[in-house]
Amino acid sequence: MNQYTERIYNGLIKENPSMVMILGMCPTLATTTTVINGVGMGLSTTVVLVLANVVISLLRKVIPDEVRIPAFIVVIASLVTVVDFLMQGYFPALSQSLGVYIPLIVVNCIILGRAEAFASKNSVGLSFFDGLGMGLGFTFALAILGSIRELIGSGTWAGMQVMPKAYVPISIFVLQPGAFFALGCMIAVMTAIMSRKKKTKTAEQDCNPADCAGCASSAHCGKRIFEETAKAGLKEDGGDKA
DSSP, X not given: OOHHHHHHHIIIIITXXXXXXXXXXXXXXXXXXXXXXXXXXXXXXXXXXXXXXXXXXXXXXXXXXXXXXXXXHHHHHHHHHHHHHHHHHHOHHHHHHHGGGTGGXXXXXXXXXXXXXXXXXXXXXXXXXXXXXXXXXXXXXXHHHHHHHHHHHHSEETXXXXXXXXXXXXXXXXXXXXXXXXXXXXXXXXXXXXXXHHHHHHHHHHOOTTTXXXXXSSXXXXXXXXXXXXXXXXXXXXXXXX
């Protein structure tokens, strides 16, 4: 996996802003009443995130350290203003639905955090893919959350009736408590998947194919089990002789 692919993978899975790093909770919980709102919010943030990373990376050697945070905010605010005007002109319904949360992208901790932690220290290419990966990861999380809330809370998906007519919508899912519950379940699933992958990776590192023919199980190396058993036996023998 090269550096650019790794940045995309980190943003989507390993360092997903919403489900792993738990960032940007305000727009995540507030705008995901429908999948269209979630995707719209995610893509708007992605555009700002990518452009901000590129601009800040280009100016990283020009901006003094003492004023880097105000400079980052000025860059981000300028880009958000452009995106807000474009949405009002070309997607008025979506812009009206998202309301104040588009201007609030300026203070989204995901964008400022990537500018400070990554774009200000890396090349333009890596910064571009970092912003793209983080933005797509954010959009992915909002799309899933919006789908869950709209499907269960309204019986629709992207405005189309999906559930049968007999289905009674659970309206709490389109309210704030439903957003917290659905997001909590998503975080729990992601944490379980990441934990399982980490254990599998650790097991693969423990088992050396050059030392043993194969693993006794998915989590232990046969040779290591044999050595640990032998050591335990020697300790018991020594204790009996004593």
